[in-house]
Amino acid sequence: MITPYTLRLLAYAVVIVGLIKIIIARLQSPLAKLPGPKYTSFTSLVLKYKELTHGRRVYVHDLHQKYGPVVRLSPNEVSYATVDAAKEIYLSGGSGYDKTPFYTLFTQFGTRTLFSTLPRADHSYMKRYLADRYANTNIMKPEVLNGISNHAKDFLNKCMEKCSSPDGFADVYVHLHCFALDGVTHHLFHPYGTHANVNDKDLRLMQELSYHDSLASNYIIYYVPALTKLVAYLSPPKLSPLSNEYVLKTSAAKDPSAHSLLSKLQSHAKATPSMPPYGVPAECKDHLAAGVDTTGDTLCFLMYQLSLPTPASTRVQSLLHQELVQNPTVPFDQLPYLDAVVKEGLRCFPPIPMSLPRFVPDGGSTIEGYWVPGGTIVSCQAWTLHKDPNVFPQPLEFIPERWLDEDKEAVTERNRWSFAFSVGGRGCLGRHLAIAEMKTLLREVYSQCRTTLSPHMTGDMQMEDQIIATRPKDQTCKLVFEKIGQTWALQ
Numbered sequence: 001m002i003t004p005y006t007l008r009l010l011a012y013a014v015v016i017v018g019l020i021k022i023i024i025a026r027l028q029s030p031l032a033k034l035p036g037p038k039y040t041s042f043t044s045l046v047l048k049y050k051e052l053t054h055g056r057r058v059y060v061h062d063l064h065q066k067y068g069p070v071v072r073l074s075p076n077e078v079s080y081a082t083v084d085a086a087k088e089i090y091l092s093g094g095s096g097y098d099k100t101p102f103y104t105l106f107t108q109f110g111t112r113t114l115f116s117t118l119p120r121a122d123h124s125y126m127k128r129y130l131a132d133r134y135a136n137t138n139i140m141k142p143e144v145l146n147g148i149s150n151h152a153k154d155f156l157n158k159c160m161e162k163c164s165s166p167d168g169f170a171d172v173y174v175h176l177h178c179f180a181l182d183g184v185t186h187h188l189f190h191p192y193g194t195h196a197n198v199n200d201k202d203l204r205l206m207q208e209l210s211y212h213d214s215l216a217s218n219y220i221i222y223y224v225p226a227l228t229k230l231v232a233y234l235s236p237p238k239l240s241p242l243s244n245e246y247v248l249k250t251s252a253a254k255d256p257s258a259h260s261l262l263s264k265l266q267s268h269a270k271a272t273p274s275m276p277p278y279g280v281p282a283e284c285k286d287h288l289a290a291g292v293d294t295t296g297d298t299l300c301f302l303m304y305q306l307s308l309p310t311p312a313s314t315r316v317q318s319l320l321h322q323e324l325v326q327n328p329t330v331p332f333d334q335l336p337y338l339d340a341v342v343k344e345g346l347r348c349f350p351p352i353p354m355s356l357p358r359f360v361p362d363g364g365s366t367i368e369g370y371w372v373p374g375g376t377i378v379s380c381q382a383w384t385l386h387k388d389p390n391v392f393p394q395p396l397e398f399i400p401e402r403w404l405d406e407d408k409e410a411v412t413e414r415n416r417w418s419f420a421f422s423v424g425g426r427g428c429l430g431r432h433l434a435i436a437e438m439k440t441l442l443r444e445v446y447s448q449c450r451t452t453l454s455p456h457m458t459g460d461m462q463m464e465d466q467i468i469a470t471r472p473k474d475q476t477c478k479l480v481f482e483k484i485g486q487t488w489a490l491q
């Protein structure tokens with residue numbers, strides 16, 4: 001007869017045998033041969049803890065510093081820090097490996113969009129279809145550039161107005177996000193775009209989009225879908241009534257401008273009865289979300305950097321000013337120092353600095369000399385690629401001149417390692433728009449003004465990571481704008 005004691009022993013034995021089996025399997029796994037802390041062969045708990053506490057990017061970077069360009073992060077995940085690995089993961093076959101279900105977190109109105117579609121095949125048709133809207137030739141059209149330029153003027157007027165108020169400073173975090181919202185909605189919806197730097201209703205829309213923190217609940221839902229209801233109960237999802245209403249209403253508007261994304265999507269919807277009911281608004285909302293914090297945060301980090309009270313920042317601002325006043329009619333894409341400042345800004349402060357996860361295809365793959373089985377999650381992160389000292393000497397310093405180096409081969413190599421917009425078929429669709437916006441705004445400001453930190457600026461500008469993007473921790477950046485003559489001497 002089996003006694004309770006025997007039963008307990010049996011239960012223990014089953015658990016122990018199970019654990020031994022798991023340990024043996026993990027030790028025999030091809031990933032066990034990869035560099036990385038031993039515990040990552042057995043558990044993903046440390047990685048998950050870092051994710052939940054905004055610490056993943058720095059944790060992954062520190063592991064690369066310690067273990068080199070290939071690091072096992074968990075029993076099923078590996079991070080790489082070389083351009084060859086990035087080419088294999090994001091460029092092989094054009095679009096690289098398939099996205100993981102992590103991107104399901106980014107569906108809009110319950111509908112998959114370009115960004116959240118996982119398999120390559122489903123994604124590539126839509127990407128090709130929408131590509132012309134974001135091609136440089138479309139972005140460089142006067143109707144697009146004039147819109148961006150007007151919004152840059154609104155930004156500067158707003159900042160000057162704030163600086164002449166008793167406060168004496170402008171919070172550029174707010175006004176740059178308004179500018180980014182206005183710029184992207186001009187492209188998506190013209191003539192139904194926002195004017196958030198002049199209109200309080202649109203300002204509230206920006207606030208709804210940019211001030212939120214749903215990192216922990218998103219990760220929990222992703223890793224333990226069974227807890228979705230509990231998470232929704234304990235921490236109800238933040239609704240976005242203003243932006244949802246704006247996008248739903250606007251995407252049904254008649255006669256959007258021919259250059260807009262909306263006109264293209266509406267034509268597609270007419271010709272494609274099988275398009276999901278929320279296909280057009282979902283795609284628009286996705287591009288809206290993709291275009292506000294990214295451009296707004298990069299500009300914010302960049303203007304903060306230029307405004308620091310250091311000789312290096314003063315020098316960069318002065319050189320930028322000189323180039324801009326000496327070339328008032330040269331198109332923004334032909335100004336080398338402005339280009340170098342933007343590139344260095346994207347290198348030092350990539351707004352999407354974290355791993356972009358992909359699945360190794362069936363049959364496995366050899367990356368950086370190590371074979372990894374199909375189904376392994378692999379990724380690179382811009383934060384680490386941009387800090388390789390062999391490619392970017394003094395990687396922690398902000399040095400625009402590195403992009404103007406006489407050693408052309410070195411500059412080509414730096415461009416190859418630039419990963420702010422990712423690479424390949426799933427790289428950023430809005431890249432040319434974002435660059436046009438950033439250069440137009442910096443030209444508007446630094447051709448006329450000098451910016452310095454306000455004495456009221458006590459906010460923390462450390463990067464605080466969100467689910468895939470990052471942002472300044474305190475979401476505030478108080479600067480003083482001072483109009484200057486054309487002859488600001490190099491100090």
Ligand code: HEM
Pocket residue numbers: 114115116127184286287288290291292294295298350351352356357419420421422425426427428429430431433434
């Ligand atoms: C400084 C500004 C920006 C940066 C650094 C940036 C960066 C990126 C990166 C790294 C990705 C790939 C993400 C991944 O694979 O997980 C991406 C994708 C994307 N971005 Fe941007 N982005 C910026 C601005 C914009 C703007 C202004 C728009 C459009 C209005 C936009 C639209 C998109 C879209 C639609 C995708 C998905 C592309 C696809 O899956 O094929 N982005 N962006």
